[in-house]
Amino acid sequence: MSAVQQSRINVMTPWLGVEEVAAVTAVIESGWVAQGPRVAEFERSFARAMQATDAVAVSNCTTALHLALLVAGVRAGDDVVVPSFSFIATANAPTYVGARPVFAEVDALTGNVTATSVAAAITPWTRAVIVVDQGGVPVDLDAVRAVCDPRDIVVIEDAACGAGSTYKGRPVGAGAQLAAWSFHPRKILTTGEGGMLTTSNPEWAARARMLREHAMSVSAADRHAALVSPPEEYSEIGFNFRMTDLQAAIGIVQLAKLPEAVARRRAIAARYRRELGGVPGLRLVDDPPWGTSNFQSLWVEVADPYPLDREQVLLALAEAGISARRGIMSAHRQSPYRHLAGHGTLPVTERLTDRTLILPLFHTMTAADQDRVIAVLRGPVGG
Numbered sequence: 001m002s003a004v005q006q007s008r009i010n011v012m013t014p015w016l017g018v019e020e021v022a023a024v025t026a027v028i029e030s031g032w033v034a035q036g037p038r039v040a041e042f043e044r045s046f047a048r049a050m051q052a053t054d055a056v057a058v059s060n061c062t063t064a065l066h067l068a069l070l071v072a073g074v075r076a077g078d079d080v081v082v083p084s085f086s087f088i089a090t091a092n093a094p095t096y097v098g099a100r101p102v103f104a105e106v107d108a109l110t111g112n113v114t115a116t117s118v119a120a121a122i123t124p125w126t127r128a129v130i131v132v133d134q135g136g137v138p139v140d141l142d143a144v145r146a147v148c149d150p151r152d153i154v155v156i157e158d159a160a161c162g163a164g165s166t167y168k169g170r171p172v173g174a175g176a177q178l179a180a181w182s183f184h185p186r187k188i189l190t191t192g193e194g195g196m197l198t199t200s201n202p203e204w205a206a207r208a209r210m211l212r213e214h215a216m217s218v219s220a221a222d223r224h225a226a227l228v229s230p231p232e233e234y235s236e237i238g239f240n241f242r243m244t245d246l247q248a249a250i251g252i253v254q255l256a257k258l259p260e261a262v263a264r265r266r267a268i269a270a271r272y273r274r275e276l277g278g279v280p281g282l283r284l285v286d287d288p289p290w291g292t293s294n295f296q297s298l299w300v301e302v303a304d305p306y307p308l309d310r311e312q313v314l315l316a317l318a319e320a321g322i323s324a325r326r327g328i329m330s331a332h333r334q335s336p337y338r339h340l341a342g343h344g345t346l347p348v349t350e351r352l353t354d355r356t357l358i359l360p361l362f363h364t365m366t367a368a369d370q371d372r373v374i375a376v377l378r379g380p381v382g383g
């Protein structure tokens with residue numbers, strides 16, 4: 001036991017600073033804090049940065065996925081192919097519209113679904129597929145679309161983790177009909193809570209814009225801007241999925257910092273790879289041939305001949321004051337979805353869930369912080 005109290009290292013710490021404080025202060029001073037001009041500006045900047053035709057800001061990525069399914073026309077009785085190997089929101093979204101998630105297996109190297117695994121999960125009732133850029137690793141979207149487009153199956157990209165990742169030289173999501181993004185603090189770009197729906201279809205964007213605001217024919221911002229506002233109408237049952245201008249102001253600053261944030265994460269990931277890549281039994285997730293990851297989650301698979309299992313590694317890290325995380329969950333092992341996939345039917349998904357952990361990686365991580373993590377992982381192999 002060290003006599004020196006070592007500070008705790010978390011898996012993630014958001015990179016927020018004085019610029020975000022100034023941006024929020026300006027919004028408060030403006031007197032307009034709900035969805036308004038800052039949200040509109042954030043949408044324009046985000047669409048430009050992600051090379052999307054339209055961007056619709058929402059309350060989080062889960063509501064973005066929900067709206068994506070609605071505008072794509074997914075209804076009760078439809079099937080939606082999703083990876084089980086994802087945060088549970090990916091599987092929950094289809095259930096919100098009465099559809100059934102059908103789980104596709106993932107590739108062991110990327111943690112993402114493939115054209116083959118998606119094709120195997122398609123049923124006569126499949127209306128949509130949700131692919132995920134898991135942990136920031138770009139999915140091979142074109143290959144999945146080659147399977148789905150001829151069958152009129154809409155491919156929705158869950159890019160919750162993908163801001164700053166690239167696919168074939170463009171931002172992930174740029175080639176998607178619909179992509180959903182998260183700005184939760186666990187992600188690389190944060191607004192506290194928040195999300196975005198990007199789409200190449202202007203009609204879908206218009207409908208999503210309306211549905212996020214109670215399906216009101218006149219937006220609240222337009223209503224307030226007019227002295228005598230036009231009467232509003234409600235053409236269908238909508239939702240309150242709005243983002244606030246307070247959040248959007250933070251998002252504008254965060255988006256401008258994104259290239260630097262990605263460069264820093266990739267540099268830290270590269271150092272982990274140099275220091276740990278040669279340790280027998282440890283496998284670090286890497287860029288796929290078709291793109292680059294933002295390393296939103298740098299996961300490592302722990303297997304033979306590494307002397308510890310994943311749980312023992314987590315304990316060893318905890319003893320050193322380091323809070324790593326278990327890898328991505330398997331949705332089909334949770335009670336709402338257990339009946340949908342038989343035991344052992346998704347062996348790669350289960351193996352990755354059971355054997356991976358996510359290493360601490362954040363913008364302000366120092367070399368000394370990283371040395372502490374590396375020392376714990378190298379310890380059992382004498383290095």
Ligand SMILES: *Cc1c(COP(=O)(O)O)cnc(C)c1O
Pocket residue numbers: 060061062063086087089090132134158160161181182183184194195
């Ligand atoms: C974080 C995450 C979500 C949910 O995002 P929220 O903004 O918290 O709703 C959905 N899908 C994936 C893959 C995620 O990592």
